[in-house]
Amino acid sequence: MPETPTPRLDETDVLLLDLLQDDAGRTLYELGDQVGLSPSAVQRRIARYRKDGLISRQVAVLDPHRVGPTVLATVLVTLDQESFEHHREFAERMRAEPQVQQCYQVAGPWDYVVVLAARSMRECGRLGNQLFKADDNIRRYETLVAFDTIKTGLTLPLPAPQPGRP
Amino acid sequence: MPETPTPRLDETDVLLLDLLQDDAGRTLYELGDQVGLSPSAVQRRIARYRKDGLISRQVAVLDPHRVGPTVLATVLVTLDQESFEHHREFAERMRAEPQVQQCYQVAGPWDYVVVLAARSMRECGRLGNQLFKADDNIRRYETLVAFDTIKTGLTLPLPAPQPGRP
DNA sequence: TTCGGGCATGCAAGATTATTGTGCCGGGGC
DNA sequence: GCCCCGGCACAATAATCTTGCATGCCCGAA
8 A cells, every 4th residue: 555655735735625626626826825836836836746646636516406316325234254355345345335434444333324315215215125135244224314304524634834934 | 695596498508507616717619509509698607696696706726735745624513512503603603713624513412513624633633623622602613524526616517407498 | 254155035927727708609588 | 491599610809828048046066
């Protein structure tokens, strides 16, 4: 796994990245205006973030309930046998399923937290069966169906700027 | 709450939205190429998605572990008193905290699922204390710290195109 | 202290890309 | 059959992005 040592970020980088996390549709001119830099300087920084893999991608976020009926659910999962191979297989299956939005391997009695997005309660149930019940290596799983989405996003808190260069 | 009746989507819409969910950085020309439409037609459709709130925003997704040390955790929460007011207050607090990535109100013994992003284990603990322990209306909460991120994103499965116009 | 290199910047030209106006075509309603 | 509406392609225009270049700053080395 490419554990790159993390490029150093100054105050402007943090400002920029926060703006981009919030709305990546802004123009370079606008961004530059907000951070006190010329558009071209901004552009070069952003290019660097991409090259460094700091910005992994740029996506459009759809409104779940505007797209059509949507059921979101969180599923807690515990595997039966914990072999490396079983974990790998499970992870692969989660990655392959488009209706799995997120999947984390966690500490404690549960092994995984999985966030599902389905188009109906019925489909949500079917998905659970297909992904978890049909797998005979899953000891137990529990589905927490969402009533309401209070907040959603992938925004990360950024580290305080390195004492580097102000 | 503005429960807009969902605009009808044809096959091209679904194709386009899927492309945009995957990578919103593509040019109109490229998008048009993939869906068999001219750039201007694509542009007009996208403008419509925005107007309809179908695309709620466009963001840059950062790589958590490239940005710096990051600890992700899922927290399950049960309130003590279930009054409307208490729920509203809790939701407000989640929305206000930048380190809360996602928050869902769910069915079952747990009331909420909260996804946290912190910069260290220490901070993660502090955050938990601040958000949940300090609140005397929280009966119980359980933190599931993530070892590993198998998958992440906000991609939604799109409904099959309406029988509308092919 | 002074010199030289690396690095990031602003500016401005040039290339791409997005936006908008126009006319055309096909389907549905009258 | 005719008209209206919606969506399309094309083209001109506008906006935005990209790149080359010269400059200034900070640093280490002499």
